[in-house]
Amino acid sequence: MPVDTELGAAAPMVVIRGLHKAYGAHAVLRGIDLEIAAGEVVCIIGQSGSGKSTLLRCLNGLETAETGHIAxxxxxxxxxxxxxxxxxxxxxxxxxxxFHLFPHLSVGRNVMLAPTLVRQTARGEAEAAARALLARVGLADRFDAWPDQLSGGQQQRVAIARALAMQPAVLLCDEITSALDPELVGEVLRTVEDLARDGMTLLLVTHEMAFARRVSSRVVFMHAGRAHExxxxxQIFGAPRTPELRQFLSTLDPG
Known part of the structure; x- marks a missing residue:
């Protein structure tokens, strides 16, 4: 994958250029070009199979693109x-x-694990940071709980705290409410909204259209492996420009 070695101080937080990804003969991403500024909240919408999750997985190296540039x-x-x-x-x-929490570790230890192993953070410092992060996602009193003692929504909020423990510049969220019962979706989305208000750079694949409408700086509509609109x-929800986006929106529940 050809890359630039220097992007310069004024570069966007995320740069994607000419990204192509295929599985065998099946092209999944067909030339994605996208730049995301620091502090932007970008929601990715589209039908199943349009390449949304693959795009996110390419961004953190879980999938390898054939050609293109990612920084x-x-x-x-x-x-x-x-x-x-x-x-x-x-x-x-x-x-x-x-949620992918480690069932044999307490909630607090789940959040502490990566900083202590990857960043070599001292245990006391990691514990203090974990407690602060759990408080940030509304779970200050659950540090010593076990994952199976939590609801699905609480487990997903622990997963958010665990991701934040590594102090990322960008947070990628791939349909993070899809596995939740409807009554638990709101608590997770509220946590993400709080992160957006705090200035976190967020790239989210979501089917929660009201949420996307409310929190997004921009919306990306994926269609057939391209950033179609x-x-x-x-603009995306109120004045769609292409028949593909109009068709997609027409299949959604109102609101």
Whole structure:
């Protein structure tokens, strides 16, 4: 994957240029170009199979693109360079549909694990940071609880705290409410809204359209592996320019 080594101090937080990804003969991403400024909240919408999750997985190196350029916070991803991948991942946090908490570790230890292992953070410092992060996601009293003692919404908020513990420049969220019961979705979305208000750079794949309309700086509509329409939520939801986006929106529940 060709990359630039220097992006300059004024570069966007995330730069994606000419990104192509295929599985065998099936092209999933067909030339994605996207730049995201620090503090932006960008929601990615589109039908299943349009390439939304693959785009996020390419951004943190879980998938390898055939061609293109990816850089986050000035750190470029280089194919086959494990050290470059590790450096990139220190700048990118990711939260998945599943919570992936370690069941044999308490909530607090789940949040402390990566900083102590990866960043070599002292235990006392890591514990203080974990307690602060759990308070930030509304779980200050659950440090010593076990994951199976928490609701799905609480577990996902722990997963958010765990991602934030690595102090990422960008947080990627891949349908993080999809595995939750409807009554638990709101508590997780409120946590993400708080992060947005705090200035976190967020890139979210979501099917929660009211949420996307409310919190996004911009919305990306993915169709057939391309960023088919990109614009502010008022334009994307209120004045779609292409028949593909109009068709997609027509299939959604009102509101």
């Amino acid at each position: 986050v916070d000035g750190v470029a991803l280089k194919t086959g360079d494990d050290e470059a991948l590790r450096r990139l991942r220190r700048h990118v946090g990711m939260i998945f549909q599943g 990109v614009g502010p939520p008022a």
